[in-house]
């Protein structure tokens with residue numbers, strides 16, 4: 001699943017491509033992925049224009065010109081957004097099917113056509129993703145379920161300490177829970193813990209003040225660095241230009257098991273036997289305490 005840096009990369013790219021183009025038609029071939037009625041979905045969107053693409057956690061939010069309704073899109077596991085204008089294809093999300101082989105194809109469940117004859121395709125192999133139009137009240141309700149945005153000024157050390165207070169789960173479990181800090185998934189949780197020199201399995205109550213500070217500093221550092229490189233790609237993720245994210249070469253623990261730790265050099269990164277929150281976890285057994 002794309003995490004905050006990958007979704008932010010899509011937001012940045014779509015803001016350069018799709019703004020202020022009139023939506024002239026919408027085709028829905030799998031109604032289940034559109035939450036609410038198809039008729040309402042089309043009524044809100046057809047003849048409208050997208051004026052801004054935003055993000056909350058891993059959720060994409062599209063502002064519209066002539067209404068307070070917003071379009072929400074969540075890519076979940078295998079969702080893909082492909083924008084096509086003439087020969088140009090801008091793809092974000094899961095890399096399969098290949099962007100140029102699905103314009104549209106059997107995995108295209110919803111597609112938008114704009115006045116300039118360009119298209120935005122929502123493809124999803126496993127169909128966990130969704131699209132939805134919501135009014136402001138509902139949007140606020142959805143947004144309120146997300147925790148603090150880690151790249152916003154609200155993410156102060158005081159705020160972070162307050163979130164940790166009274167909790168005693170493993171730090172990785174805390175980081176993955178979207179209601180505490182929004183947008184972090186498995187890759188970045190492991191990377192953040194490595195940068196802070198804290199084991200992902202550490203119980204929150206055992207963290208020293210210094211370790212809490214290191215974790216707090218590592219969160220925006222890791223996420224911002226990844227955005228700079230257009231996110232991380234392994235087998236299942238390409239950015240909105242169809243390119244693999246370059247942050248993969250900067251990763252320190254994720255996918256690095258068996259390789260020497262970049263801090264201490266002579267100890268190898270290990271994949272832990274025990275999963276945390278159902279996810280595989282990597283750690284340097286030497287410098288992460």
Ligand SMILES: [Zn+2]
Pocket residue numbers: 261262263264265267284285286287288
């Ligand atoms: Zn190490």
